[in-house]
Structure formats: C-alpha cells, structure tokens
Amino acid sequence: MAETNARGSAPTIRDVAALAGVATSTVSRALSNPDRVNRATRERIEKVAAELNYVPSSQARGLSSGRTNAIALLVPDVTNPFYFDIIRGTQNQLKAAGYTQLLVDTEESAEMEADTLQKMQRTADGFILAASRLTDAQILEAASSQAIVTINRSSANAPTVVIDTPGAVVQALEHLTSLGHTRICYVGGPASSWSNAKRWKTFEDESRDRGLTTSRVGPFTPKTTSGAAAADAAARTGATACIVFNDLLAIGMLQRLRERGIRVPEDMSIVGCDDIFGADFCNPPLTTMASPIEQAGRVAVSMLLAQLDPLHAGSSRRLAVMPTHLTVRGSTGPVSPTS
C-alpha cells in the first residue's frame, strides 16, 4: 500500500497534485467542492488520491477554514451512567454528521468547566454542556463567543434541551398517592444541580396542592455510595415513599434498606429518576421517571449543528423539551396498613 511519498511522510495534497498533473488548488477543489472542477479531472484526481491513500489533514484544513469539525461534550462526571447515555447519543449523532466528539470530564467543577470552554475555544467548533455547573452569566459570556447547547440546564442564554422532570414528578406523585401514600420524602441531589432544584420545587408545589405531608433530605452526591446515608435519613422522616433525585442514589438506598430490613416496597416505596442502565435489574427493579437521555444527546447535537450551519442559524429552535414517563417496576407498592 502506498502510504508514504518520496519524503517518507504521509502523502499531502501536493503529492496528489504532482501525480495527477494539476495544481494543488485543483486537488483541493476536486475533493471538497466537486462541482467546481471538470468531471474528468476530478475522477483522475480521485483515482490518484485513492492510490496514494491520501487523507487530508483536518488540522491544516481547519487552519485555513477556521473549523475543526469537532465538538466538545462537557460532562460533570464520566463515571455516572446517566452521562453515558448522553455520550452515546451525542456520539452517534456526531458521527453521522461527520464530526468528532471530544469528551471532557469537568469533575463537577464550575471552574474547570469555564476553563475548558476557554482552552478549547479553538479546538472545537461548538460545545455541549451536560448539566452545567456554570452560572447564567458565565453561560451567557461563553455563548457570546462560541456555539453552545446545554442539556438539563435551562437558561435564556443558550439553546437548551431539558428533560421534563417536573412532568415526571407529577406522574410519580400521582402514582404514589393512588397507592395510598401521604407522607412522601424527597431525597435531594447536589445543591449546585439545576435539575435538582427544579425537581424539588415541583415536588413541593404539587405535594402541597394534594395536601401531602412532605419532607426533604439531602443534599447527597448522586452516587450509589451515598445511598446508605440517604436511606437512613429518609427512613427517619417517617415517610412511606421517597422520590429520589436519581437512580444511582435510589439504587444505593435499595441496598441499604435491605440491609436494615426495611422492605421495599412494603415498608418503603422508592421512585428513582432517569431509568439508567441497571434500574431494570436491581433488586427490586426500580420504579423510575424515565428520561430519553440518549435522545436528549442527539437532539442537543442537532441543535448545535444547526447553530453552526449559517443556513439555519437563528432560525433554529432554542429549546427542546424531552418528554418523560413513569416506568413502574417493583420498588413501589401500596402503602402497607401497618405503617
């Protein structure tokens, strides 16, 4: 396979040009703007390029065109299965559009997020911020100089895809009350999380409307390991059901409750959020507010690419709301007469 030119390095556009007997500009056009050159010429160039195994350097291309054909995805924690579904969604969609995904873990830190945004401004054509920890002002500033889409972080300052957790909370409440629960506890996630605030607010408002007795524990780190503390705290409130910030935490609670002999759902019903990998096979399977996370990632990419494309810019949607639904599994049940 002819992989190297006379100089021993990868073939460049010049090598192709020389071999095809045309100027480099013609090669460039033949490859990226086919209509601009004569068909016969183009075919000859394509043939030579194929023979030489020529691959245009995206670096060089980016230098003159100013585009990198890469977009960065910033997630607070690659460890969290929730983000894996986003990663998967964006990855798919980006690949389909011929973009490369740059994955960055911002370690739940707003500073690191801002820093990355700054450092990579030249590296990526656009950014997708999943569950951003930035302030509205920071997002505004960032969005003024680069293409940005946020996921689960509504802000008037950048196009957003939000998952309709409020809607899901209503469904969960509906479900729990229909099972006879009246004392319900909200198990909170990170204080800096926008969606946590939203979920809590909806929970509180809706519970009040229904005359339920509510309590709240937290904040907890959204990891299974925090489940023990969360379970203990929730148990102390005397609630018969919990709506938990996310599945990770809920699964952790399940384990702790079992250890303590608190039966789920007989003694305590648990509703998680997200329907992550594992929610269907934990013990008992988790009733959860299912979010189309992967789809959210895909939509975010579409919105971002639309922003990038001068044709659509401005006309594109600024907000996408992803519908949710309650997936009922084994972790919720009727309130037991004894409790």
Next chain:
Amino acid sequence: MAETNARGSAPTIRDVAALAGVATSTVSRALSNPDRVNRATRERIEKVAAELNYVPSSQARGLSSGRTNAIALLVPDVTNPFYFDIIRGTQNQLKAAGYTQLLVDTEESAEMEADTLQKMQRTADGFILAASRLTDAQILEAASSQAIVTINRSSANAPTVVIDTPGAVVQALEHLTSLGHTRICYVGGPASSWSNAKRWKTFEDESRDRGLTTSRVGPFTPKTTSGAAAADAAARTGATACIVFNDLLAIGMLQRLRERGIRVPEDMSIVGCDDIFGADFCNPPLTTMASPIEQAGRVAVSMLLAQLDPLHAGSSRRLAVMPTHLTVRGSTGPVSPTS
C-alpha cells in the same frame, strides 16, 4: 474581557507579539519553551497574553509540529459498560497528561475500525484499540505507521495490556468445584472476540485437567438482551453452573432464569466476568471475575504516551498483564443435592 483583536477575531500570536513589542517567534518560544527567552521578556509576554486572553490554536500548532496532542480511543460499542470503565480510565490519564481523548465507536466492525485508523492518522497522535476486531496483519500494518496500544487483544505487533482472564477462569473453576459442581457450561461471547477465545481455551483445558464435564453454548452477543437465549441454551445442557463470557450476558441470564423459575444459585450457579457497574446490585448479586478495567485503560495510556515520547520509545513495556480476582457474591452456591 479582551477576547478579540482589531480584526474582531480571536487574538493570535501576532497580536501578542505586537503588543509586547517582540517578534512572533519570541512569543512562541516564551510560551512553549520558556528557558529559551530572557525571564523579563517572558514575563512581559505572559502578561500581555493573559491580558489579551490569548489561547494558542492547537490546530496551527499541530500543523507545524506534527502533533495533535490528542489520542483516539476505539471501542467496539460505547453502549457496553465494560468500555465505560475503559473510557473513564483513559480519559483520566490522558487529561492528566494534557491530551485530549477522541472517542470513537467502531460498532463491532473490523472494517470500520480499520477505516477509522486510516482516517484519523493525522488527527490523533496515537490510538488505543479496546478489544480490537482486527486481524493480526491489520494491526501490524497499522502499528507500523502509527503509535498503537491494544487492550485485551494480544498480538506481537503492538504493545498490549491484557486482563488475565485465564487466571480468573482458573479461580472460578476452583470456586465452583469446591462447591461441588462437576457439570459446567461455558456461555460464549462474540466469535470474533479474542478474549472469548482465550477464556474458552483456558476453561476447556482446566476443566479437562479436573475431570469436569463441560459444555459450551453460544456465541451470543454480549448484551443483556441475549441473556434469555443464553439461559435457555445453558439450562438445556444439564449443567449446574455456568461461566459466562461477561457480566452483561450473565445479568441477562439471571433475569431469564428467574422468569423460568430456575433458582440461582440453588439450581444453577452463575459466574460472570468483568465486574461491571451493576454486577453488585443485580438479583442475586453476581459472582464475577473482576477485572481492573479502569486501571487497564490508564496503563494503556501510559504505554502509549511512552511510545510517543522519544526518550522512552523502545524501552517501554510491550505487555502489561492486569491481575484479576474472583469476587464471590450471591449467584454461586453449593450444588444442590437434588440436581
């Protein structure tokens, strides 16, 4: 914040040079080769750069230096939790070294893998191939022109980090025989998987040595959804215990067995492999051959970076074997007297 120069675009090295009253070359050196310039000059330049909010373009830098400071991670399926852990490991290590990770899903296709390797040769400084589907010859060819490290795919042609599954299989067999099992079934993964072949071979050899009755079913796609077919096939063999290609498949089997009323571990013991997220909280919790997957990712990065660094090149390790151990949980138990 001064983010743009007179021309309205992001500041370049020239803007900095002009403002600092030096040549661009001096700026370049001050920033990337500090010892080469006078301290006072450097500090002045640094100050101006900070003021201007200057960020060097990695594209341009790459063009002249020939390096991109990015490495690509190719995984067969981003969906699979096993790869999550690898992604996490490489991500961490790469970030620490100042590299960017390019994540690519090759969709279990050797062709796509080869294609990516080719297309990205200019985009990445090196490649990490997780569970590569390529042939030895293809790996050899790729490794001849670019830095490559493989994970779980031993081949003399590129440095590799392998997870010692054979060792784990021995431990699993030991465990099962000590529980009284004599009829054991191996539930196979993808035919194209190198580690699957390895595991099976070890299983067979070791079982023979111990005089066990073995059977084999498969190949199955390593997904929970294939668990049903796998469980049915395994049940038919009359085995009292299964060693399963990976946890995903094992978890799927667990579900199916429960549906069918086959009790785990009373009627059937199950040993998975990898100890992925979820293995500890499925029902029953899965006994599994735990692999330090994340660490494998980290080691792979170290080996790759060593390869890239002219100082270490050649002297670096070509093979790293990650130790494994059996994690015993609820899915294995003594063979029941009735079976």
Next chain:
DNA sequence: CAACTTTTGGCAACCGCTTGCCGCACCATT
C-alpha cells in the same frame, strides 16, 4: 464570425504557529 459568457484550472496569499539559522550584545578569558 465577432462578441460575450461560462467553465475550468493555476497562481499566490494566507491561516497561526514552530524552528533552524543568523547576528548582535554582553561577558569572561588570555
């Protein structure tokens, strides 16, 4: 057939940064 358009390809100037080479200044030797 002249005049005019359109198509097609080449020239050359970048894009932003790196780096080999050169030369000036300044200091230490002899």
Next chain:
DNA sequence: AATGGTGCGGCAAGCGGTTGCCAAAAGTTG
C-alpha cells in the same frame, strides 16, 4: 585590547490546506 563564548531575539521558510482573483479555453448567441 583582542578573542571566544553564550544568551537572547529576529528573520523567514515552512506545515498542508483553502480561496479570491485571474486568464485561458470552451461554449453561446445574434
């Protein structure tokens, strides 16, 4: 004072493409 280092900064030639502008060739039209 002449000589030789050494430190430091500038010049300019790339790296591999893209693209505006121009001119030659080919096609159209009355």
